Amino acid sequence: MMQKPPAVILAGGRSSRMGGGDKGLLPFGAGCLLTHVQARLAGQAGRVALNANGDPARFADLGLPVLPDSLPDQPGPLAGVLAALDWAAGLGAASVLTVAGDTPFLPPDLTARLSGVGGLALAASPDDRGVLRDHPTIGLWPTGLRHDLRDWLSAGQRRVRGFTQAHGATRVIWPAGFVDPFYNVNTPAQLDHARSILSRHDLP
Template structure:
C-alpha cells in the first residue's frame, strides 16, 4: 500500500451457490477475456498481504490461481458470514488481528478500498463498506469489510444459533462504515444474473 500500513490478509468470498446464474462458480465466469476472480485478484493484490479463497466443494477447480482454498466450517451454505468466519480463522492462524473480505463477483470495487477502510475504522471491531443512498443515507456492503479476528468465536456461536443476516450481527458489535462514492457507477456492482454480465461488459473500463 506504500504508506506504511500493515498489509492485512484478505479472504475472497466465493462460497455461494449462484442460483440466479444457474449454479456453479460465479468467480470462474468470463468477463472481457478474464474470469471475474482474476479481475478481483488484480484489484485486491496490490492492497493486501496474503490472500485466501473461501469456496466449498473440490478446491482443485481453483488450482491455477495459486491461492489457499478454505471451505465454510459450518455445513449447509449458511451465507457470507460463514465465509467471513473461515477468513477470521485463517487470519488468526497467520497471527493477524484483522482480515479483509471482498466478494468474488464484484469486479469494480475501489483500488483504495483497504486503505480507506483502515483509515475509517476507528476503534470499531468491524468496518463495512457502504454506498450513498438518496433516502436511506447509505447502504452497507456486507461482503466488503474489515473484521477483527477476536470476534470469531462470537460469530461461530451466532451462526450455530441460526443467525444469517450480516448486518444484524455487525450492528450488535457497533460496526462502523466507510462510504464510497463513484461517478463511474456503483463500485460494488456485483454479478448475480446473466444480464449483469452484459451490463458489466458495457461498463467496460476496468478502473
C-alpha cells in the same frame, strides 16, 4: 507504513440467479470475475485466499489457498467470513479484509479507508438512484470477532446485518462514480452490463 491485512474473496454462494455453478469463473475481460477481484486486491492486501466449497481443484489456476466454510450446510455468507477470520487468526493477523467474488470494480483505496476507522468497518455506496446501500460482506473484520461469530452461527443466526450492528460496525461510504465500485454480478444481465462497463471505460 500500514501493514496490509490478509484478504479473503468470498465465493461460497450457490449462484442460483446465475443458473448455478461457479459464478466467479465466468469469463470477464481477459480472465474471469475472480481474477479481476484478485487484481483489485493487489497492493491492498497481504496474503489472499478464496472461500469456496466443493472440490478446490477447479480454482487451481488462481494460485490461491481455498478455504471451505468453517460450518456445515453452507449457512450463508457469514460462514465464509468465519472461515476468513479463522484463517487470518492462524496467520497471527489482527484483522482480515473480506470482499465478494462477484465485485470486479473494487476501489483502490478499499483497505486504506476501512483501516482508517478502526474496529469492524464495512463498505457502503449509493446506487444509481442515490440510495445508500450497505455491502456487509465487503469489510475489515477484527479476528477477535471469530468466537462471537461462531456462537452466532451455531445458535442458528444468519443475518449479516444483525451481527454487524450488534458489534458496532462503522459504515465507510464511497462516492458514486461512473460505476459503483461495489457493483456485484448476480444475473446474466448484470454480467453483460459489467462487461459493457469494462469495455467502455478501458478498466484494468
